[in-house]
Amino acid sequence: MTEYVIRRLLYGLLVVFLVTVFVFLALRLIPGDVVRLQLADAPGVTEEQVDRLAAELGLNQPLFTQLGTFLADAVRGDFGQSFQDGEQVTTLIGERLPITLQLGAMAVLFGVLAGIPLGVLSAVRRNSWLDQSLRLVSVAGISIPNFWLGLLMVTYLALLFTWSPPLVYQGPTEDLSSNLVHLALPALALGTSTMASIARMLRSSLLEVLHSNFIRTVRAKGASELRVIGKHAMRNSVVPVFSILGLQVGHILGGTVILESIFGIPGMGMLIFESVQMRDYPVVLGCVVVYGAVFVLINLIVDVCYGVIDPRIRYART
Amino acid sequence: MWPNAEHEQTVPLLRVADLRVEFDTARGTVEAVNDIGFEVSAEQTVAIVGESGSGKSVTALAVLQLLDGGRIANGQIVWDGQDLSAVDKSRMRGIRGEDIAMIFQDPMTSLDPLYSIGDQIVEAIRLHRKISKTEARDRAVELLGQVGIPDARTRLRAYPHELSGGQRQRVMIAIALACAPRLLIADEPTTALDVTIEAQVLELIRDLQRQYQMALVLVTHDMGVVAEMADWVVVCYAGQVVEQGPAGKLLTDPQHPYTEALLTAIPTPETDKSQPLGAIGGAVPALHEMPPGCRFQPRCRHAWQDCTQPPPVVRLDGGRSSRCWLRAPAPTESRRAEPEQELA
Amino acid sequence: MSTLDHRPAGTGRLTSFGRGLLRFARTQPFGSIALGVIIIFVLAALFAPLIAPYDPVAQHRDAIQLPPSGEFWLGTDDLGRDVFSRVLYGARTSLLVALATLATGGVLGSVIGIFSGYFGGRWIDSVLQRVMDTLMAIPGIVLLLFVAALLGPSVRNTIIALSLLVIPSFNRVARGQMLQIREELYVTAARANGCGVLRILRTHGLPNLLAPMLVVMSLMLAIVMIAESALSFLGVGTPPPTPSWGLMLSDGSRYMEIAPWMVVFPGGMLAVAVLAFNLLGDALRDFFDPKQIR
Amino acid sequence: MSAISNSATPEPLLEVRDLVKHFPITKGLLNRTVGKVHAVDGVTFRIGRGETLGLVGESGSGKSTVARLVLRLLDPTSGQIHFAGTELTRQRPAELKRLRRKLQIIFQDPFSACDPRMTIAQVVTEPLEAHRISTGKAARRTAAELLERVGLAASDLDKYPHQFSGGQAQRIGIARALTTEPELLVCDEAVSALDVSVQAQVLNLLRELQGELGLAYLFIAHDLNVVRYISDRICVMYLGQFVEHGPADELLAEPQHPYTRSLAAAIASADPHRPPRWDRIMARGEAPSPSAPPSGCRFHPRCPAAFEPCTNKFPVESTMGERTVSCHLHDAAEVLSHD
Amino acid sequence: DSEAGKEVKQLSGPPQPGGIYRYAVPSDARSLDPHEQSSYNTHIAIGSTYSKLVDFKTGPDIPYASHELEGDLAESWQQSNGGARWTFNLREGVRFHDVPPVNGREFTSADVRCTMDRIRELPGHQVNLISTVDSIETPDDYTVIFNLSQRQAEFDTNMANHFMWMLPCEGTRGEFDLGTQAIGTGAFVLDKWERNRERVLSAHPNYYEKDKPHLDGIHVAIVPDQGAAAAALRTARIDYLSTLSFDKRMVDLLRNQTPRPRLAAELSFSPVRIYLNQEKEPFDDLRVRRAIALAIDRENMLNSLRPGGSSSAAVTPKLFGGLPPEEVDRLQPYDPRQARALLAEAGYPNGFSAEMIVTDGYGETVVREAQWVQQDLAKVGINVELDVQDYATYFTESWAKKNYEMGFGLQTPMLSSDEFLSTEWHSEGARNWYGIADPKLDRMIDEQRPMLDADEREQAIHEIQRYIVKNVSNPITLYLYEQQALYAPYTGGAYPHPDYGTRHLADVFLGDEAPGRG
Numbered sequence A: 001m002t003e004y005v006i007r008r009l010l011y012g013l014l015v016v017f018l019v020t021v022f023v024f025l026a027l028r029l030i031p032g033d034v035v036r037l038q039l040a041d042a043p044g045v046t047e048e049q050v051d052r053l054a055a056e057l058g059l060n061q062p063l064f065t066q067l068g069t070f071l072a073d074a075v076r077g078d079f080g081q082s083f084q085d086g087e088q089v090t091t092l093i094g095e096r097l098p099i100t101l102q103l104g105a106m107a108v109l110f111g112v113l114a115g116i117p118l119g120v121l122s123a124v125r126r127n128s129w130l131d132q133s134l135r136l137v138s139v140a141g142i143s144i145p146n147f148w149l150g151l152l153m154v155t156y157l158a159l160l161f162t163w164s165p166p167l168v169y170q171g172p173t174e175d176l177s178s179n180l181v182h183l184a185l186p187a188l189a190l191g192t193s194t195m196a197s198i199a200r201m202l203r204s205s206l207l208e209v210l211h212s213n214f215i216r217t218v219r220a221k222g223a224s225e226l227r228v229i230g231k232h233a234m235r236n237s238v239v240p241v242f243s244i245l246g247l248q249v250g251h252i253l254g255g256t257v258i259l260e261s262i263f264g265i266p267g268m269g270m271l272i273f274e275s276v277q278m279r280d281y282p283v284v285l286g287c288v289v290v291y292g293a294v295f296v297l298i299n300l301i302v303d304v305c306y307g308v309i310d311p312r313i314r315y316a317r318t
Numbered sequence B: 001m002w003p004n005a006e007h008e009q010t011v012p013l014l015r016v017a018d019l020r021v022e023f024d025t026a027r028g029t030v031e032a033v034n035d036i037g038f039e040v041s042a043e044q045t046v047a048i049v050g051e052s053g054s055g056k057s058v059t060a061l062a063v064l065q066l067l068d069g070g071r072i073a074n075g076q077i078v079w080d081g082q083d084l085s086a087v088d089k090s091r092m093r094g095i096r097g098e099d100i101a102m103i104f105q106d107p108m109t110s111l112d113p114l115y116s117i118g119d120q121i122v123e124a125i126r127l128h129r130k131i132s133k134t135e136a137r138d139r140a141v142e143l144l145g146q147v148g149i150p151d152a153r154t155r156l157r158a159y160p161h162e163l164s165g166g167q168r169q170r171v172m173i174a175i176a177l178a179c180a181p182r183l184l185i186a187d188e189p190t191t192a193l194d195v196t197i198e199a200q201v202l203e204l205i206r207d208l209q210r211q212y213q214m215a216l217v218l219v220t221h222d223m224g225v226v227a228e229m230a231d232w233v234v235v236c237y238a239g240q241v242v243e244q245g246p247a248g249k250l251l252t253d254p255q256h257p258y259t260e261a262l263l264t265a266i267p268t269p270e271t272d273k274s275q276p277l278g279a280i281g282g283a284v285p286a287l288h289e290m291p292p293g294c295r296f297q298p299r300c301r302h303a304w305q306d307c308t309q310p311p312p313v314v315r316l317d318g319g320r321s322s323r324c325w326l327r328a329p330a331p332t333e334s335r336r337a338e339p340e341q342e343l344a
Numbered sequence C: 001m002s003t004l005d006h007r008p009a010g011t012g013r014l015t016s017f018g019r020g021l022l023r024f025a026r027t028q029p030f031g032s033i034a035l036g037v038i039i040i041f042v043l044a045a046l047f048a049p050l051i052a053p054y055d056p057v058a059q060h061r062d063a064i065q066l067p068p069s070g071e072f073w074l075g076t077d078d079l080g081r082d083v084f085s086r087v088l089y090g091a092r093t094s095l096l097v098a099l100a101t102l103a104t105g106g107v108l109g110s111v112i113g114i115f116s117g118y119f120g121g122r123w124i125d126s127v128l129q130r131v132m133d134t135l136m137a138i139p140g141i142v143l144l145l146f147v148a149a150l151l152g153p154s155v156r157n158t159i160i161a162l163s164l165l166v167i168p169s170f171n172r173v174a175r176g177q178m179l180q181i182r183e184e185l186y187v188t189a190a191r192a193n194g195c196g197v198l199r200i201l202r203t204h205g206l207p208n209l210l211a212p213m214l215v216v217m218s219l220m221l222a223i224v225m226i227a228e229s230a231l232s233f234l235g236v237g238t239p240p241p242t243p244s245w246g247l248m249l250s251d252g253s254r255y256m257e258i259a260p261w262m263v264v265f266p267g268g269m270l271a272v273a274v275l276a277f278n279l280l281g282d283a284l285r286d287f288f289d290p291k292q293i294r
Numbered sequence D: 001m002s003a004i005s006n007s008a009t010p011e012p013l014l015e016v017r018d019l020v021k022h023f024p025i026t027k028g029l030l031n032r033t034v035g036k037v038h039a040v041d042g043v044t045f046r047i048g049r050g051e052t053l054g055l056v057g058e059s060g061s062g063k064s065t066v067a068r069l070v071l072r073l074l075d076p077t078s079g080q081i082h083f084a085g086t087e088l089t090r091q092r093p094a095e096l097k098r099l100r101r102k103l104q105i106i107f108q109d110p111f112s113a114c115d116p117r118m119t120i121a122q123v124v125t126e127p128l129e130a131h132r133i134s135t136g137k138a139a140r141r142t143a144a145e146l147l148e149r150v151g152l153a154a155s156d157l158d159k160y161p162h163q164f165s166g167g168q169a170q171r172i173g174i175a176r177a178l179t180t181e182p183e184l185l186v187c188d189e190a191v192s193a194l195d196v197s198v199q200a201q202v203l204n205l206l207r208e209l210q211g212e213l214g215l216a217y218l219f220i221a222h223d224l225n226v227v228r229y230i231s232d233r234i235c236v237m238y239l240g241q242f243v244e245h246g247p248a249d250e251l252l253a254e255p256q257h258p259y260t261r262s263l264a265a266a267i268a269s270a271d272p273h274r275p276p277r278w279d280r281i282m283a284r285g286e287a288p289s290p291s292a293p294p295s296g297c298r299f300h301p302r303c304p305a306a307f308e309p310c311t312n313k314f315p316v317e318s319t320m321g322e323r324t325v326s327c328h329l330h331d332a333a334e335v336l337s338h339d
Numbered sequence E: 001d002s003e004a005g006k007e008v009k010q011l012s013g014p015p016q017p018g019g020i021y022r023y024a025v026p027s028d029a030r031s032l033d034p035h036e037q038s039s040y041n042t043h044i045a046i047g048s049t050y051s052k053l054v055d056f057k058t059g060p061d062i063p064y065a066s067h068e069l070e071g072d073l074a075e076s077w078q079q080s081n082g083g084a085r086w087t088f089n090l091r092e093g094v095r096f097h098d099v100p101p102v103n104g105r106e107f108t109s110a111d112v113r114c115t116m117d118r119i120r121e122l123p124g125h126q127v128n129l130i131s132t133v134d135s136i137e138t139p140d141d142y143t144v145i146f147n148l149s150q151r152q153a154e155f156d157t158n159m160a161n162h163f164m165w166m167l168p169c170e171g172t173r174g175e176f177d178l179g180t181q182a183i184g185t186g187a188f189v190l191d192k193w194e195r196n197r198e199r200v201l202s203a204h205p206n207y208y209e210k211d212k213p214h215l216d217g218i219h220v221a222i223v224p225d226q227g228a229a230a231a232a233l234r235t236a237r238i239d240y241l242s243t244l245s246f247d248k249r250m251v252d253l254l255r256n257q258t259p260r261p262r263l264a265a266e267l268s269f270s271p272v273r274i275y276l277n278q279e280k281e282p283f284d285d286l287r288v289r290r291a292i293a294l295a296i297d298r299e300n301m302l303n304s305l306r307p308g309g310s311s312s313a314a315v316t317p318k319l320f321g322g323l324p325p326e327e328v329d330r331l332q333p334y335d336p337r338q339a340r341a342l343l344a345e346a347g348y349p350n351g352f353s354a355e356m357i358v359t360d361g362y363g364e365t366v367v368r369e370a371q372w373v374q375q376d377l378a379k380v381g382i383n384v385e386l387d388v389q390d391y392a393t394y395f396t397e398s399w400a401k402k403n404y405e406m407g408f409g410l411q412t413p414m415l416s417s418d419e420f421l422s423t424e425w426h427s428e429g430a431r432n433w434y435g436i437a438d439p440k441l442d443r444m445i446d447e448q449r450p451m452l453d454a455d456e457r458e459q460a461i462h463e464i465q466r467y468i469v470k471n472v473s474n475p476i477t478l479y480l481y482e483q484q485a486l487y488a489p490y491t492g493g494a495y496p497h498p499d500y501g502t503r504h505l506a507d508v509f510l511g512d513e514a515p516g517r518g
Ligand SMILES: Nc1ncnc2c1ncn2[C@@H]1O[C@H](COP(=O)(O)OP(=O)(O)OP(=O)(O)O)[C@@H](O)[C@H]1O
Pocket: B023, B024, B025, B030, B032, B033, B050, B051, B052, B053, B054, B055, B056, B057, B058, B059, B068, B069, B070, B105, B221, B287
């Protein structure tokens, strides 16, 4: 198992490295002059000033030197400073990543907590009207863009209940209840598609499992239906659900820009969006590296979870 | 209604009568079991034989009310004087495992792959016995020892995939025996196993049956197994019992053309290699295209015009019976078809 | 049997296709409705110029943000353009983007997956999969913004960006399937019969891959259509004035309260289309499930 | 190792010598090989034209691996396979493909051996097209003839495999195997999955075809009665090796190797008067893993007659007429009279 | 609602002290350093924290966007030497915020010098505003004298520019980080700044105007989404919402809901413009440029896509020298007929095709306006294809590098007519990215700068603009639009100025019902 984890981590490192190189090169390819952008509204900027700023930002060096410098620094945990405001990229990410992770975690939690009962209900009452309507609900959950849900929530909660989410984001340590209330709606909007996918996936895998021989064995022992489903069928159908979660992570971490802006959450999505728009190379790169690492890590965790759930997988890997 | 076999006991432990089981499929409702009936008494071994699809497993599952998507459309399943199709769910759960236990056809897939075998045996015990986990584990060790798994205590932690097919089937047996049931239904317990292992497993079942004084319903398609194990044999074809009787008599003197054909189709050490085997032409009819009348008639070498009518169940001596026009009380010789007329 | 030989080639297939369709209609009522809806959408998109009462970009400046009426069936937008005509033409863009994305991204991802799967375990597989992992580990938004910034927003570039986004998913499924198919007994049988790699891929690989891929496609289509609208929302999708559902949705979102028709119709169409594709996907999965064929 | 003698002295159709197949067990970071599965560990046999060789043994003993090696669906680790005078292991793909026309295989599960999305016509004509023997209508005509030959109807051509019963599906497999007019047919558990009544039909068909076409069979099964019925000679395999070999009836009537005896004893019989077989079987327990075969005689941990040399010395093959056996009990002088 | 349609009035005095004023802005400052950041966000963030020497007048009796000046840190000021020497007399006893390292010490002329020195050191727009300054004299703590290299009539207006915040020497010397901290002399102390979340300000107890500010403090939330901000207004989480890009009707909807907010329409200083690259055909032809100007139905456009506004020529009308809107309309009417005629004259009777760049970086409405323009131009035969670019590409690659044919967008507002004319229309103008090179125009622009007689100079600037409309017709200024702001009904004293300052917050007060009072 440890060997497997180490191996996966090494692959993960390779992936993060590739991502970095790719994004680094791509950033230089896209048009938009970061130096001039910074001097945007300053008429009368001279070429010397442009050159000086470029030198300050390290942009006058050959591309591969820049890449090398970046990688060397990055290994030491230094992603440089934002071109925009000179803030340390690590600080910026340190501020925002936890927020995005919390939001993502809440979304996943909601998706799981709502998706699993829906899926189970659907499978157990297969082909009943309840099943059909739950299926329709879950398909609808996938069909509605999350930002659209977010917009609807904000607008109509204010209109119908004269209630709107808190305006200023508070960290969980500052004000936990405000923090949770603030993140609840976007987590709901974000988690809806996760919920829907889980419900769908769980339904079909549960149906398969419920017809399998070993479930019949459990029934033949005289176990109650609750035990059959809760203890045996669920655990056996949960692996595909986990793989969905692994895939959704990318979705959730990368798909929050609009929701963050709707709910005024200072998360990674907005940071990435703005940094790309402003060609703030160090920030984009820092974000992408961190994102890649989180992605790799979460997928590793998901895979390790497979092993925990399924001894066969554990066995196959050690 | 099947004639009551003249067993020594007066009250059978399990009585299945006129059983009809239906399934709803894409092609409409099909009758997987059309008319099956038999009785099992304490300590007796009843073998249900028949080709694939003849309804053996469905019958076995119907007894435990474990039909997945099917329903009992007709007939009775009487356990110890109680009609099982009428008892409520919780009572049925009490009967499963406690009174009637079952071993399934495929040991490879019949154990939950995610739990250790110890957990699964313990579960079977604790579902019916109010005992502590440790006590249950001790009982599990004992059971594993009985089914011949060495080093039982450490083996409790093993997962099904770590065991060979034979060992898994032994674990299945241990689970079935967990609460010392009065009836064990073994649905083809050895089909997936090697011949040498098969013999060992059958021996085990036989020994345990003696030890626990269980009645045994053995579902199989292997006449060899029947010969070794059964007191009473029920031959099924296409969802019906075509013949039943005491094992010794039935195997040596079959009273239904199907039983007879089946016995000649199986090569034995004595079969003449220079001759073709006595194959039965054609194939078992599909559920949705059953022939009218006798269901075996299209493949029967003795078929004659009466066979287009449903044959009666004819009661013969020694408690035997046969579902065949040939055994009907007043057939005139002239109405018989030429036996040579083969239907290929 | 000689009579059989005179049967024109292809009839067997045609009738079996027809039979398949009938079976589909019978066993998958939801899927059939969904298929019907999709066909209607596609036809509406194809014949938009014939159906649409107005030029979708024509601004009726005396009719700005009018509610649905006899003149403008679904109302007008903030530039006085006919929402009905725009929804029709928007179907063109949206469906084009979605379908073209699947045609490029789906095919590319599948080809990589099939290839990778067939050579599963060898170095070529490892290399391809690391590249796919990389693509997956880049946040989608970065990928999309890059393409938009690099090539500028346009329908074509939206397709490119979204294709990049879906390639890894298709690769995953196709590779998994191929790894399985590779181990199937019928593939061994084909090898024993003297079939070469290409023949095996063509006669066994592709047809057996097609069904699951079709299902993935219908599901991915939903994702792509939603992503397209998100792109428009961020201003890096389909450039105006070309109508697309996503763009209309994002344009109209600011007017949700005063001109709901601006969002209800394109949003509704989007949701219905996605729903239809999803249901079709579900239905296809059930339909192609070998257990169901019996 | 000595070659197994053969009644068909003239050049055999298939001659396999010292065939070995090891599957690597990989592990860890760099997929390094940490062990190997000794699936087939040095087997030698011959099959003459028109002859049937039965291959029996426990599950996992390497029977299927032998079959696949003979067809070159797997590359052997070492050893030679001569087929119709050509050394198969050294052939280039094109030549191999040509040779495969004469070598065909039938699998245990007829359904999974047919692509579920192909019609029977497509299934049966596939080899014809692969070998460019015929295409289109001509191929279809051949297929129709073959279907009728194996007892199906030409009208079945446009059906799909799942529309057939198991016995019919196996006939389709046989028809497909016959398309290229093979000389050797490998039947890997070809009747094991069939119902008894249908099994008899297929066995009869195989015998019939052998008579007509002069086919040779490598017949793998675990039902000894079936193997005895169809085979001229039988090889008994245990953990990748042959332990005994000889004419079918003789071998089963008077098994020499303790494992063979065990097998023969385990044969079921519908005769209710025979004593139960568990009183007869000798091999207790289950076979060890082929990745860690026991030292010396591989059967010794289960052998009731094992004595000291069995645990460390490899048994030598002793030959007696048409029979060979690898067992220390039969070393040198103590030959077949031993019982 | 019986009250619907009734105009809500601003609370009238006398101002009540106390309460927290809460409002939302769509985006936050990246840095608080006014010399590193020219952005609106930075300057409004520090606008009530720092003070300037002079500032634009605001108040109940002053017309919106007046360019009249009043003393801020300077009590009085005069020019001499024909506008080449400017003397500012500073208020005495003005104290900085009591925040280390400045610790509430008195503001003196040394701080003015520190600030000016810093401006001269760093690149940026502000350098241009004092480019004529030769030397600075600080004879005593309360006097500052600027000696200019040339006569400059509008130097005091430059000093009212938002770049001219007076920073404490501690800041310019680097004793605290100007990027993250703002310690000034303004009415409010910046207590907390959490970037992209909120800014918390409290009243400056020693503010030089004794009874101000009225408020106890200000909470500014960063709310990027307009819908969310509107929801916040509706649910009384904020008291004021500005720079709405909502449709008029949407605003009306909000206005008729409880609590009924007050609408203030404030004319933006950002001109909406079409600009043409004169180095490319056919835009080198004045007739083509003029035709484009005449082809746009801008009044209709302004009222359809924006909440209303005003026509404008080169210099925005509210500034000194701005041309009256009526005259602009007369000079540049909507006349597609003539536009077509001009095109025909220029050799394009069937029009032509061209590409127009536009960015969504200024908000979606700009892209909508571009579509409007596209259709108007289509009517006269000019087939325009829109190229929507992201802001970075648009700004640095296309516009500034003259890598375009036509462009459509907003111009960052400038605060004096000279700034407009000399940077954009002068052939050597720093932002002349249009290829305008008209010697006569250059001469006219150079000549107006030193004119001390206001009337004479105003006439000259009018003349320049007439010349630009008729003979340059590029960039074609279409209009200024109104920015809408909604105030909760319990607010009073809000008289903002369209420059980037927020000094007026010192006058704001809250009524009794204000939730911010509890
Ligand atoms: N869930 C089901 N739905 C539809 N048909 C079913 C179902 N279960 C069983 N059947 C059908 O019922 C018939 C009897 O099946 P059953 O499993 O009892 O046969 P069997 O005698 O046990 O055969 P085998 O020897 O293959 O186990 C078969 O034709 C089978 O296809």
